[in-house]
Amino acid sequence: MSRVIGYASxxxxxxxxxxxxxxxxARAQCDYLVAGVLTDEVAAHKGHxxxxxxxxxxEIVRSMTYVDEAIVDTTLEKMExxxxxxxxxxxxxxxxxxxxxxxxxxxxFAAVGVEVVYLPYTMHVSSTELRRLIDNLAVQQDS
Numbered sequence: 794m795s796r797v798i799g800y801a802s803x804x805x806x807x808x809x810x811x812x813x814x815x816x817x818x819a820r821a822q823c824d825y826l827v828a829g830v831l832t833d834e835v836a837a838h839k840g841h842x843x844x845x846x847x848x849x850x851x852e853i854v855r856s857m858t859y860v861d862e863a864i865v866d867t868t869l870e871k872m873e874x875x876x877x878x879x880x881x882x883x884x885x886x887x888x889x890x891x892x893x894x895x896x897x898x899x900x901x902f903a904a905v906g907v908e909v910v911y912l913p914y915t916m917h918v919s920s921t922e923l924r925r926l927i928d929n930l931a932v933q934q935d936s
Contacts, residue, residue, distance in 0.1 A: 799823030799910075800880035802866045804836040805850045806843035811914070813857070818912045819884035820859035827878050828854045829866030838869060872901055880907065887911040 801819045820826045830851045855863040889895040890911045899909050
């Protein structure tokens with residue numbers, strides 16, 4: 794294999810050090826890293842829309858030195874992203890390891906020669922936790 798293309802996707806809302814870590818670790822394990830930024834509609838699977846608009850999230854991710862290319866990701870189906878990008882490694886946080894979805898990715902991608910690589914999850918920060926803190930502050934200010 795000449796050039797190893799990696800793919801890491803996410804909402805990348807409320808961009809934080811956990812996002813940086815995933816992209817940095819992913820880039821260290823491939824020659825060319827494509828980051829997929831999920832649309833607002835697809836990101837709604839988390840139960841709420843992102844705070845930061847798609848075009849801004851895309852620009853933030855695109856500006857990272859670890860990212861060679863950032864694209865809009867319109868589906869949670871990673872095989873569709875593979876058809877579009879043609880990556881050799883799919884990077885996901887290790888919180889996906891052993892989950893039904895993670896097991897599905899491993900089976901599907903093994904059939905086409907793609908490796909699923911789980912990267913360390915930054916435990917002390919997440920967009921979901923930041924969102925909860927912001928919501929709590931808003932409630933306190935309204936009281």
